[in-house]
């Protein structure tokens with residue numbers, strides 16, 4: 001082949017090298033992927049409005065269904081959930097945040113009123129002292145409904161029903177058996193009828209997805 005016949009091929013190759021930008025279709029695909037990832041991240045987050053009855057103060061935060069939060073939200077939650085007696089703060093268990101996000105998603109637009117979270121002065125084995133427990137109610141939702149919802153939709157948990165004080169205790173206890181109780185006065189009644197009945201009607205999931213760090 002004479003050298004002159006190669007010129008168009010060489011020119012074509014040279015022009016390809018001169019084109020630094022990726023083809024438009026590649027950019028479009030990348031843009032679409034970014035947009036979809038952002039949408040997915042937003043969809044997996046739950047708006048959680050919490051009213052702290054002790055101070056009082058209302059905050060709205062966004063918590064991932066997997067219990068993930070950004071740094072600012074994590075700090076805000078630790079501040080809001082601080083011990084009401086010592087004002088000390090503690091890391092909040094991610095599994096507890098999974099439950100909190102789930103409850104908020106179940107009752108969208110409603111405010112979660114909480115009476116107790118981290119308690120620095122509890123005994124060491126207390127889940128409140130470990131930042132794994134939360135005592136709350138939701139105005140407009142019967143306590144019994146809230147109690148049964150949490151009990152039947154999560155595992156490795158504790159759920160306490162406090163009808164006299166008007167709140168539900170929920171905690172995340174990784175590696176431990178589920179435990180339910182009814183608190184009347186100073187007496188804790190373990191494994192109450194409602195817990196058996198609720199799970200007979202709606203078996204608990206095998207293992208909900210838990211984030212690391214719980």
Ligand SMILES: [Zn+2]
Nearest residue numbers: 133134135169
């Ligand atoms: Zn409690």
